Amino acid sequence: MRRASHEAKELHGANVDCKNCSMFALCLPVGVGDADLDLLERIIKRRKLIRRGEDLFRRGDRFHAVYAVKSGSIKTFTPADRKTVQVTGFHLPGELLGLDAVGAGVYQYSARALETASLCEVPFDKLEGLGAIVHGVQRQMLRIMSAQIRHDLAMHALHCKSGAEGRLAAFLVNLSARLGERGFSRAEFRLSMSRADIGNYLGLAKETVSRLFTQFQERQLISVKRKSLRVHDLYRLEALAGLHLAGA
Amino acid sequence: MRRASHEAKELHGANVDCKNCSMFALCLPVGVGDADLDLLERIIKRRKLIRRGEDLFRRGDRFHAVYAVKSGSIKTFTPADRKTVQVTGFHLPGELLGLDAVGAGVYQYSARALETASLCEVPFDKLEGLGAIVHGVQRQMLRIMSAQIRHDLAMHALHCKSGAEGRLAAFLVNLSARLGERGFSRAEFRLSMSRADIGNYLGLAKETVSRLFTQFQERQLISVKRKSLRVHDLYRLEALAGLHLAGA
DNA sequence: CGATGAGTTGAAACGTCTCAATCTACGTGG
């Protein structure tokens, strides 16, 4: 059970509260109002602003920091064919980027802003150093990594749905849920990525995505107008996505 | 560049050396021959043996331990439809299971032996406790988690290849590489999972998998006889899988 | 040695992709 009782924010423009940020868990163990918190603040709060189409980092860049999205959204991608890319994920406000690079030393994919985005940069060596000192930070770092693995698993499951319909439905349900978790509206939001990006991500042709959107609309599941989307019947959408398994 | 110069072991029956185990990294930071190592040993070395078809744990079970596969292989799966399952992964000797459950408290999927398998059980609370005390263990735990995230990313990429041919090729290349990393033969190994499992995992019908195997065989890429597989032309297989991108 | 489950193969049905034309929104420069 998750709460989403706040007045839902607009994705575009609004920042996530630190409370809703994936990184916030790191703040909890340190005594609030303590010198420790100040220490953490000094490490984390470097802000970065990038505009639509600009890259945050590129595949192969030396790893030095994890990023938390404060506002806007980011897509990550990696070369596929000699002249195409594979979109590997979309990152929404409150979510993290770059954890996969921790042990590798270099980023595994490129990250590009889908719209103007602000981010918190967290230099990892400093954070790791803090973890060695402050009790509980280490524990939270593991929790965060584990959550990332679960997230990736869920994305994986999303891709496995056979049939374009189920995949797109799962994608929308997933987007809706992730936005809802951070206090945005679950029912109405902006698709910051193009149809082509969605298609690429899901392994579908952009035309198929487009057709499916209009089909979902005819079935009263959603309404889409350009980039704005409204979910009318989340339950049936989830059913299409293959959720609603056992009674659980 | 990875080395595989050892005499290649048989997958079936042979154990991975601790040296080749994902968990081994945890042993490095503690001074070898020290009292610490003994401590680690006491935590890790609970062995578990399960037979083909038996479950190591089930989705929803309370999380208490991470497992390392010593021999044999494990498949993980989760319910999909009301009466089908989705295979989420295969775990080979030296690989880990259950890291995703660290922050969740319960396992996210069920794990079943594809053949008789022996495992090391690592109670996580104890390990975490040790991490708080022994310098370096914490660091290695993060490295391991990060590696898991990268692994999941790679699996994700594998699924994204459009076209059954590319997906199956990528799957075989991936299997070959993972076995090679642990000192097994990259060219000749046993497919411990059924065609149906492979198909389910890749989002293909089992018949398609079967047809592709014979087709790959006709093209001299591999030879398959029942469960034993030999890779004849890894390079062309990688090409099919969509690797060989830029010159890098 | 028959039973059983896994694997293979064929033919038809279906779904998704590709190609191509059209349409829409948006940003740019006149």
Added chain:
DNA sequence: CCACGTAGATTGAGACGTTTCAACTCATCG
């Protein structure tokens, strides 16, 4: 401020690949 150019989105029709259904073979095991 309007007009145009462009990139993204939509829609249609045919080609292609994968799934499904079904028959059959082959190994394994009681």
